[in-house]
Amino acid sequence: MAKPVVKKKYTLTERVYLIEIIKGLGLTFKHFVFNVKASFRPGPHTVPTCWQYPEDRREIAPIFRGAxxxxxxxxxxxxxxxxxxxxxxxxxxxxxxxxxxxxxxxxxxxxxxxxxxxxxxxxxxxxxxxxxxxxxxxxxxxxxxxxxxxxxxxxxxxxxxxxxxxxxxxxxxEGKLKPPKKPVPVAASAEPVAKKAAAAKKAAPKKVEAQGAEAKGDAKEAKAKEAEAKKAEKEQKSEG
Ligand code: SF4
Ligand code: SF4
CATH class of the missing domain: 3.30.70.3270 (Alpha-Beta Plaits)
Structure with a gap:
């Protein structure tokens, strides 16, 4: 929903533009005096005056990415x-x-x-x-x-x-070469992972074999139990 426009109520000094203009000029003059004083300071400009490029050059960050x-x-x-x-x-x-x-x-x-x-x-x-x-x-x-x-x-x-x-x-x-980057320890951490993966790969067929053997054993047991149940049933019938 659109916001209703609220008309700002101006004070008397705001309506008389002259006072606001004088205030603005005062602020500009304050900065002017500050900058003039700053320009007489020795050393590189660390205050908000302009850097006189190309005579003045700021130091670039060590991580700067140029040509x-x-x-x-x-x-x-x-x-x-x-x-x-x-x-x-x-x-x-x-x-x-x-x-x-x-x-x-x-x-x-x-x-x-x-x-x-x-x-x-x-x-x-x-x-x-x-x-x-x-x-x-x-x-x-x-x-x-x-x-x-x-x-x-x-x-x-x-x-x-x-x-x-x-x-x-x-x-x-100019002595501006970056120091060589430290090698990222990827290989060190990757080695045990690779070893684990290889070991898991080797162990996988054995596990499957074991599972297969287990399954075979279960099937034999079930057959034996079935035979026993049939035998008991026959015996019951003959007694009856
Ligand atoms: S050459 Fe390509 S990869 Fe290299 S800094 Fe430039 S854009 Fe990036
Ligand atoms: S060695 Fe480095 S710089 Fe040279 S082609 Fe290969 S990636 Fe690029």
């Missing part, structure tokens, strides 16, 4: 094996991976026997959800600290393998 990076290991080898798990996990379908076999003599460049011959992330489609990072079994793709992603053309928004590696080198140089 992607292809990670290298301690020996400078590309961690990615081109498995395509990240592309499968991507909800925006913006990753293209083409796997190639590592050629002879190039083993020192890559961790695995295969490598990403082609690796493109379409940043015009990416929603920076981080699913690719989560899905990667090698920890080879990470969303880095880079957030200045504006470009003039769509082509420039295609982050190629070279761009991904350049992002890694830049973050490393």
């Amino acid at each position: 992607h990076m292809l990670m290298l290991d301690d020996q400078g080898r590309i961690k990615c094996v081109g498995c395509g798990m990240c592309a499968k996990a991507c909800p925006a379908q913006c990753i293209t991976v083409k796997r190639g076999k590592v050629a002879e003599g190039e083993e020192s460049k890559y961790v695995g026997k295969t490598y990403p011959e082609e690796f493109v992330v379409d940043l015009t489609r990416c929603i920076f959800c981080g699913f690719c990072e989560e899905a990667c079994p090698k920890g080879a793709i990470v969303l880095g600290p880079e957030y200045e992603l504006a470009q003039y053309t769509r082509e420039e928004c295609q982050l190629t393998k070279e761009g991904l590696l350049a992002n890694y080198y830049k973050a490393k140089e």
Whole structure:
């Protein structure tokens, strides 16, 4: 049901607009004085004045998800094996991976026997959800600290393998690489479960056999009882 409109009753000062205007100007002036004072304070601006970007830059959170990076290991080898798990996990379908076999003599460049011959992330489609990072079994793709992603053309928004590696080198140089994630203890907890399942599978036929034997035994017993009952009946008849 529609609500009835209640007309607000204005006070006399509200009806005389001038007083309300003066009140508003007073509030604006109060904030103006506060901000002027704040701008003379040393150090980064922690008060509600504008950050003078790009000169002033706020520190980004360690969990910030910016442009992607292809990670290298301690020996400078590309961690990615081109498995395509990240592309499968991507909800925006913006990753293209083409796997190639590592050629002879190039083993020192890559961790695995295969490598990403082609690796493109379409940043015009990416929603920076981080699913690719989560899905990667090698920890080879990470969303880095880079957030200045504006470009003039769509082509420039295609982050190629070279761009991904350049992002890694830049973050490393600036000391902004995230610490490696702690492995989730899935394998440890999954092992006993898997063992239990295997044991249950082995025990299952035995259980069925036992049940079968039990059932056979019951049938024999029932037959014997039936025979006994018939015998007793015959005896009764002959006596009669
Ligand atoms: S961050 Fe999300 S949307 Fe972007 S590439 Fe990774 S999985 Fe796809
Ligand atoms: S980044 Fe990870 S998930 Fe993606 S292709 Fe490379 S190894 Fe596979």
